[in-house]
Amino acid sequence: MDRFFSALLLLLLPSLSTSVPSDPFYFDNNIDHEDPTSGTYSQRFYQTIDHFKGPGNPIFLVFGGEGAVPPSTGLFYPYINEQLAANLSAAVLQPEHRFYGASQPAPKTNDNLKKLMTPQQALNDAANLVTSFRAQAGCATTPGEPGYCPVIAVGGSYPGFLSFSARLTHPNVFDASYAASAPVHFYAQQVDGGDYYELITKSAERSMAGCPESVSKALSDVQADLQDGDYCFDMSSQLPSGKSATISSGDWSGVGTGDDGEMWDWQTCSLLVERIGFDAGRSMFLQRDWTMEWMAEHCSKRFEVTPDPLKLANDWGFADIESTGLTRVLFTNGLNDGWAVGSVTTVSDIANAEERDLIVMNFDNGAHHSDLSHSEPGDDDTLDIQKGHADIQDLMNRWVKDIMLG
Template sequence: MLYQSAQKDTHLQKAMNNTTNINNNNNNNDRSKKDENDNDEHQIVDHLAADDHDDSKHNYPNTNRWTQRYYTSPAHFGGPRNGTIFVIMGGEGAMEPSTGIYYPFVANNLAKKFNAYVLQPEHRFYGTSQPLYGVTPTSSDQWLRLVNAEQAMLDYVRLIRHIQDELGCSTDRSSNEYCPVITVGGSYPGFLSAMMRTVHSDIVDISYAASAPMKFYDQTVGVNDYYDHISDITESSSPGCSNDVRTTLATVSVEIQKAGDDGFHSVAKAIGICNDTIPTYADTSRIFQDELMMIVGYTFANYNMGAYPPGPQTSLYKACQIYQNKEMQSLDKMKAFLAMLDGSNDDKNDRCFFDMTSQLPAGANATITGGDWSGVGTGNSGNIWDVQTCTYNVEKIGFSSRSMFPNRPWTMDWLNTHCAARFGVKPKPDEYWERWRFDDLVNGANASRIIFTNGMRDGWSVGGIKEDLSDSILALNLKTGAHHSDLSHLGPTKNDTREITMAFKKITKIIGRWIDEVKNESSDVSESPQLGLSGYKVVD
């Protein structure tokens, strides 16, 4: 793309975080009253619109500018001559003030080591960062144009330029007042981190991408690999568990089908589901069964992601103990599992407790099975992630007969039907990788200085970059790790495995070496517009 750096903008909304308060889970991370009342708009609704961003030509309400929430931690910043800027990518969820900056490893350890200013912007359309000010896009054109990774990255680019200006950091890499920019992210934000370095290499110097689902988004991962791997890890967590899960789910499925369309509500009641919470579209035994099994599948997926450090303290292991209980019948096991998910103790009586609609995302024609079969989430975040996985971030995830879940093939036809009903859009699974060439980061994208980390117990590891692609695109595979265990909300802690503890040191060393390379470079980097990869002209 042709990029022109953003001019100084003094109306950016930000929440200042003290790293000590973050460590103590203190809620003093909230925005000041002044910032809460600052309604000045700064971000561009559509970075890719022609004609100098005349958003009115696309009929967007509250046109031209919107306010993006972001958090900062300046405690360790060393100034323009000695400092760096770490940017933690916002992803598919709101960034609440009670959470603040996500990763202590970045905000405390890496920031202290590299004299860094830490910036964490919220992804557009999540939380309070609403380009249309709470108005939901009303057309397929708006969904496709506005709610996507490319627009989010351009938000981040513009914010980075503003922060560089605010800190007095030059944008000229040959200047001794240049502050190297390092992006960081885990999961989808890990993908964003890698793409920031790949697509916006004139802005970003280094990328740290944990559990980044690269092979999902270049469409080369096997459709059944995700849940097959989760089944294998579940088995390793508690030997015999996967077979007991498979047997239980098969028995429950038979009971639902035996009850039929007129009687499946009795099975729902027996497993603790309140019948008045069964979604109205789930009006047949087949649909109800599919949605129930989807809840089980993505709940195990969530437990798998959090199963670090491995051991009996994990939710994955505790779920296995329910299914492996020889004293319980299959329906009772399912009831106990739903009670665990619900955080309820009501599975010991006949009262219903599980609200099935609690599993729905917001929006029209919402279904529990969404575009992301690992779980789209609920509420507004679930709605937005559903549309993202219905457009450019397509994830082919199905349930095979080899997995511990009932066989349910994922098909592109199913996704097309779902996305048309939900948003009036047609998925474009090949759009990003064909333009950005992250299917071949070395020869296609000419990328460099990216470190990929993968927790090998994580279902998403099947779609990760798991080997070094060059001397500057590196992979670090962590056998004891789960979903971005190196970028947790807690670590580093004494509970980390020795492998993860060593990984912290290795990651720090690699990033340090690359920062030195950037600072030692004397190439002439101009601030004039430069040709990028997307083929769009972007102006401020």
């Protein structure tokens, strides 16, 4: 039985990070981008300019996501920091997301979080940072002008959504987007609650035949044992911080623990609502229906906030990408990844997608943004990821040339 659980854990747990420890930098960013009188806060970020050759060369803006980024983690993705940066003579900037780690704009009161802990504020943080870097580097300000520095937004998972959104909402700052495992359809509320764990179950069966059946039986046995006894377990180490915390929280794929878990719970309780439930008829997990009623009650007790699942999609229009006029976005997906059910895996329904440079690369053997791995690209990557890295490099080179032409 142990080998079945080992296979399951490989599918469910995030990849172990072997990112590059780095010294942090700090940038004075706006506390509230909607209130110019709000003052500034010190936002932690990381950068490498080892390969940057100054004006006329690109900048990768790698979004931080739902977790602190200490110096021991530093720069996330060797594929970006080394391979693409070297190939394109590019700089890499990587801001830590506000309200995680050392990047704290204000005390974490509910009133502050409602105004300040939003994807909109995080996108403005990134736009300010890269605009400042461009100016300090002496880059020209207009595409096609000599010395212009194209900016390519990069991210995986929630940061992949931010990367996509940066191109959508700040097209005059971000010239292109590389969005890996980006849950666009989750945040447009276009995913059925049972889809996520159904795909996880299919991936488990593909990884090891019979795994889902064994997991289902094991979970049923555990449930029966717990119901037969009067047990008490200390699960506090698995809880996020804050009042009325629950292990499931707002993200039923896993919200995390401690302060990071609390902030991600806040985000998934407010604007980033994810319909992820457990359908025993479609997955190896025990039945537990996700409902908006449960979510609303949880979020009210936890943060005195009401989920607003369609606000971003309504404000930015990404429930219908074709209508947005969006251009120059690469969507990548590992098809063993549960998030693939809510990611952009096809653009066949978007008119003129090819002319708009809306491009999808799906990896049959890929997992959660495995093209943006924390490890060096190499022979350990599957063949489709290796080919993907080569194709992405070619695409980035073409995009930079196109942008430089104006």
